[in-house]
Amino acid sequence: MTTAVVRALGALAHDAAHPPTGAEAPCTCPAPTVLADRADGTVVRSGPVVAKAHAPDTDATALAARLALAASPALTGILLPPVPRPAGPAAPASTVHGRSVTLWPHGEPVDPADPDAAPWEEAAVLLARLHRTAPPTPPRAVRRAFPAMRGPAKAALAVARMCRARPGDPATAPVHEAWRRLPAWARDEDVAPPHRSRFLCHGDLHLGQLVRHPAPHGPWLLIDVDDLGLGDPAWDLARPAAWYAAGLLPPEVWLRFLDAYRAAGGPAVRADGDPWPDLDVPARALTVQTAALAFAKSAAEGRTPDEVEQMMIDACARIASLPHELAAEHSS
Template identity: 60%
Template sequence: MTTDLLPALTAHVTATAHAGPRACRCTTATLAVREDATVVRHAGTVAKAHAPDADPAELALRLTVATRLTGILLPPLAPAPAELHGRLVTHWPYGIPVDPDDPDAAPWEAAATLLARLHRTPAPVAVPPMRGPAKAALALARLRAAAPRHPAATPVLRAWAALPPWARGEAPVPDTVTLCHGDFHLGQLLRHPASDGPWLLIDVDDLGTGAPAWDLARPAAWYACGLLAPDAWHRFLAAYRAAGGPAVPPDGDVWAALDVPARALTAQTAARAVTKAVAADRSLDEVERSLVDACARMSPSARPRAGRSSAQ
């Protein structure tokens, strides 16, 4: 991120939030500063500067989908991205995210229902493939560059190498029709700040057509690694099935569909964890170690088992 992007984005969102120039005492806050996104809020308006390599045509298509799929995706405030300091900028209404300090209140059923509805809805415009496998491949590439000889890198890289080419972003995803979020986790949910209104999915950067099982893969991987309570996982899965989600069969074993994406997300998350630990010159924490240990349990001969993926 250029050093002058954050103040420029702050001034930009302040101007966008009001119809005309005027002094105000509205709340301004920096919500995220990452390599791939900078997000600033002023009053009820949020401005997001997307990754430097974001494609303007693809982002415009994804914004169109969000505009048309009301009730599933948070609609943008403007139909096309702006440009600021060489970065594409989009504008969104502010919403309340899931509270990370209250896991018992996590809206697993609402999230699963939204995903099922998204997967069952035909894409209103032609969109590119969802970017889940490509982002996972990027995380592994960064691990190879940052710490190829770190002891924890070996099982992660082996687990990644055992995946089929489509899950490593090296071949087309075997579904070119189903509309997917591409990077689902509970941080991708918001609701209106003034009410207990419905939850909506946010962040269209990775949205596109692809394997819907990818959107269930992160909760599946957490469950398989022991990081998500069985009750939460079963509530999520039951709600997805009840809403007619096509990623898994309506009953019976789900791991034939989820095993490969769950292993891919486990390797991606472990790769990010090791890369961050190396950059901070620290040891892996307990959660990070559990992800690496899950990768060590994976092998090319692993097959789905009833109840858990081969990530366990």
């Protein structure tokens, strides 16, 4: 990310945090802080406001629909709403160097140094509430229905990134085979089954997508609308399910998460009994996505996959070794 973009984001966040009052007192705020800087987004904080530059290929119309959804009263207490934009000449820029920009309240993120305090149950309840919310009618200004949840699209992008990073590498064969065994809708090549595609979904659930607002002790809320949309709610449970299946998430943590989701009436899985008929395809897709990104990132850094990355790659090998009839059992 260029210094110019970071500087522009810092200025936008600062201006939003300090609306003009006519006073000329000098500002004593700390310098803006870069919270994230990745290809899919750069995030800069100034005081209570965060400015995000979205990926260069972001569909601005779809983003507008997602912002409208995040601001909807129907999702109060579930999604962090964006900072309202003033109208007229005082309105902040909506793009920076050709990239869509959004403004958000700052929230207190999950502490990665305290895994025992990770809010798995709170995340499960928020997901259940999101999935149970009927999609509101988009405002007229949006001029389109809410877009599809981008989970399958992100999985396909991860596999494509792996292919570019490691062309012809035989070590990636299990990932390719596990990917090939997924149904077309999970590879973003077809629409999801109708009975599983009409729910509001986050699209990229992990613990980095939760903050406390107001910081630092407010309730937990979901953040990041880039993948928000209509789809299969099981996709939002797929990452913890995949981690559990690969041995990365302790069974007791997974069961707490699953039980909290069910207790809150979440529709992604049946109310009792075995959840895997509902979770199998999305969990396999997230396993492939994670393994593909592991290969891509390790190639970019000139190293072999680390221990955690290798566990997800090994999980793909187990998926690829299943008899075809078992791999396809829950694919519809």
